Amino acid sequence: MTVDDASDLPPHEEPGGRHGGQPEPEEREEPEERGGSARAHAVEEDPIALRLEHLILGSGRHYTPFQAARSAGVSMDLAARFWRAMGFADIGQARALTEADVLALRRLAGMVEAGLISESTAIQVARSTGQTTARLAEWQTDSFLEELTEPPEPGMTRGEVAYPLVELLLPELEEFLTYVWRRQLAAATSRVVRSDDEEAVDRRLAVGFADLVGFTRLTRRLEEEELGELVEAFETTAADQVAAHGGRLIKTLGDEVLFVADDAGTAAEIGIRLIETMNGDETMPALRVGMAFGTVTTRMGDVFGTTVNLASRLTSIAPRDAVLVDGELAQALVAAGEAPESEAEIAPGSEEKYRFGLQPMWRRPVRGLGVVEPWLLSRRGG
Structure with missing residues (x-):
């Protein structure tokens, strides 16, 4: 994920745009305001990078941070804390968040609201997951995709090679990641159950x-x-x-x-x-x-x-x-x-x-x- 964080925009500020707080159709992929980071703009200007992001995240950019927080039913403060804990940079009020971001935010907040975990634990979950998967994603990109996306013939860009490769590998890697996580979770849970309180x-x-x-x-x-x-x-x-x-x-x-x-x-x-x-x-x-x-x-x-x-x-x-x-x-x-x-x-x-x-x-x-x-x-x- 290239840009997936919220800023500290106060809850009473309404971002500009003809749809107010509702997500705008995906015909425009540009940030609404100049507050977005340079990294956000760089991705916006690269159509192949944008297509890869859409492929990986499963949907396009519909939401500003304010809209994502409101759609998930949480405060901007809590949304910002979750996104920063996951390791993502502030993006001002660029329209750069997806349905997946809203769903993740809603799930974390829902576990807190239901009393399953405390808010501080939810922040720790976001931080530990973000740190672990960030390293995994960097390794896979640098060592794995880097080697496999060497252009096979002159004139082809790395992005043109990467898209079909990611399209094929993504579901397989996702299932394998889930399997390994469940295996590790089972082992860790077993250790806790066997130990004294x-x-x-x-x-x-x-x-x-x-x-x-x-x-x-x-x-x-x-x-x-x-x-x-x-x-x-x-x-x-x-x-x-x-x-x-x-x-x-x-x-x-x-x-x-x-x-x-x-x-x-x-x-x-x-x-x-x-x-x-x-x-x-x-x-x-x-x-x-x-x-x-x-x-x-x-x-x-x-x-x-x-x-x-x-x-x-x-x-x-x-x-x-x-x-x-x-x-x-x-x-x-x-x-x-x-x-x-x-x-x-x-x-x-x-x-x-x-x-x-x-x-x-x-x-x-x-x-x-x-x-x-x-x-x-x-x-x-x-």
């Missing part, structure tokens, strides 16, 4: 960061395309390993990924697997991993708190191709029988009992967290 927001989780070593130097040495390919390979590898072994990828930050797991054993397996997998790829730089176990606050799919901060600090001091964990995670591994409390205390013949080894490292002060004693995590038996 008090753990719905504040839960005990293992948190891990994996960080590429020397990434700043790489940015100066590699070409942009090479750097992009390296980051994509790292993120793909990390995401695959985290998912395959029972963790959840929270976010990727270029040279770093953040993941969580419900138990210490799962987190330890992921951390070791990440190191092993990256070591097996000669094209990738060294990796370091830091993990901590404790209470974590979850908000909008992200995680916060002291445990997250500690995992981040441990990552920054971890040796190359090594995994550092905090005392809580080390104790959890020992309590679960995943690692011996001390290598010296392993009874003869019981070496194969443990998956992991733990070696205490030097105690050191960590900014903002006091003195910590990291443990070096390894896989037993090499």
